[in-house]
Each structure stands twice: as C-alpha cells, then as structure tokens.
Amino acid sequence: MSSAVVVLSGGQDSTTCLAWAKNRFAVIDAITFDYGQRHRVELDCAAEVARRAGVRHHRVLSVDSLRQLGGNTLCGETGAQLGATGQGGLPNTFVPGRNLLFMTLAAAWAWQLGTKDLVTGVCQTDYSGYPDCRADTMAALQQALRLGLELDVVIHTPLMHISKADSVRLARAEGGLELLAWTHTCYAGQVPPCGACPACQLRAKGFAEAGVADPLLARLGGAAR
Numbered sequence: 001m002s003s004a005v006v007v008l009s010g011g012q013d014s015t016t017c018l019a020w021a022k023n024r025f026a027v028i029d030a031i032t033f034d035y036g037q038r039h040r041v042e043l044d045c046a047a048e049v050a051r052r053a054g055v056r057h058h059r060v061l062s063v064d065s066l067r068q069l070g071g072n073t074l075c076g077e078t079g080a081q082l083g084a085t086g087q088g089g090l091p092n093t094f095v096p097g098r099n100l101l102f103m104t105l106a107a108a109w110a111w112q113l114g115t116k117d118l119v120t121g122v123c124q125t126d127y128s129g130y131p132d133c134r135a136d137t138m139a140a141l142q143q144a145l146r147l148g149l150e151l152d153v154v155i156h157t158p159l160m161h162i163s164k165a166d167s168v169r170l171a172r173a174e175g176g177l178e179l180l181a182w183t184h185t186c187y188a189g190q191v192p193p194c195g196a197c198p199a200c201q202l203r204a205k206g207f208a209e210a211g212v213a214d215p216l217l218a219r220l221g222g223a224a225r
C-alpha cells in the first residue's frame, strides 16, 4: 500500500500538501516539529489537522537544538519585529538549517516506516526567499538522503512553483479547504489572526486573488482587518 510522510507545521501550506497527499497515497503519516517556535498554537493546529485528515500516525518531534542556537525571531526571545530584514539580507524569520534538519528527520522516520515518499510545503514563489525552501536545495537534499539512507527517497513539493493564490486553488481542488479552517498562519500568534502581520497579509492576498473565502475566518466568525 502506498504511503507518504507529510511534514505538517499546522500552517496553510503544509495542510494544503496534506490534502494533496491524501489524494495520492493510501496511507499518510504526519510529522510535526516542536523547535521552540514562539506560538504553541501551531502545534495544536497541526494535531487538529492531522486528526481531521485521518492520518495513521502523527509524530511531534522535539528539536530543541534550534532554540539552543537562538539567533532568530521565530524561536528566539528577541523583541525584533517579525519579518524585518535580518542577517544576510534574509527575513529575520529565517531559521537557519530548519528545513534541512526537518527533512532529514522526516526521512529517518520514513525509513523506519518503510516509506520513501516525503511531502513538504516549501515554496520558492512569492514567499520570503528562504534558501532552504528552493527547488535546488530540495533536489540536492533528496540526493543526499538517497545516498545516506540507501532508500529511493522522493521529496514531493507540490507548492514549489505556484503562487499563494494558486495554492488556495490547489487546496480547493484537492478538497482541502475544510482542513484550512484549522490552520495557523499569524506571526503574531493571534487567534483570530491579527490580519496585519506579513504572514496574515500574504494569506489574505492569496485567498482574495483566488476568489475564495478563507475558511479559517469563516470558522472564527469574522474577518481579519
């Protein structure tokens, strides 16, 4: 029976990928990383999405090393404004090594499960320009994992080259809008979402351009600013 491991953050992109994967693999396992992100609501959302999607196993893996290293605003203690430009000209929400680490751990679990297919919501289009979200990074990582695990690993990136609006359209086409009602996007960690932070604005823009009402806002009974 075909199966895949989905890297599930509890956000819009990974949840869309989960819906995509459900239509392509008989069994889905999901893995979520607790890396000291400031907003624990993400982990709650991941658990809820996994439950509603009927995944076989949902593992929440503690990766405390990123917090121990510090140095970024998503899992650090600094008061810097999220989304501002930081080191190397990258947004200060960039967590160095995060996706490299997460994909490697996901692949390690996949190996144990007898699975070779990994699914991740990384995207190099109209997003923050994180270098570990790019297609060439994922291609190189896939090759490293194939060699290092002696497993024919395939990293599926359904969102890699599509816009946020097309991501919303994809979620709709894959029957994933209901799941998106349980996702978290807001950098400020607010529920209902603040509507003002870069993450909220990007999400709102995608739904607006796709002509789709955000099911999260519909569920919470209001619209973000």
Ligand SMILES: [Zn+2]
Pocket (backbone or CB within 6 Å): 185, 186, 187, 188, 189, 190, 193, 194, 195, 196, 197, 198, 199, 200, 201
């Ligand atoms: Zn927000």
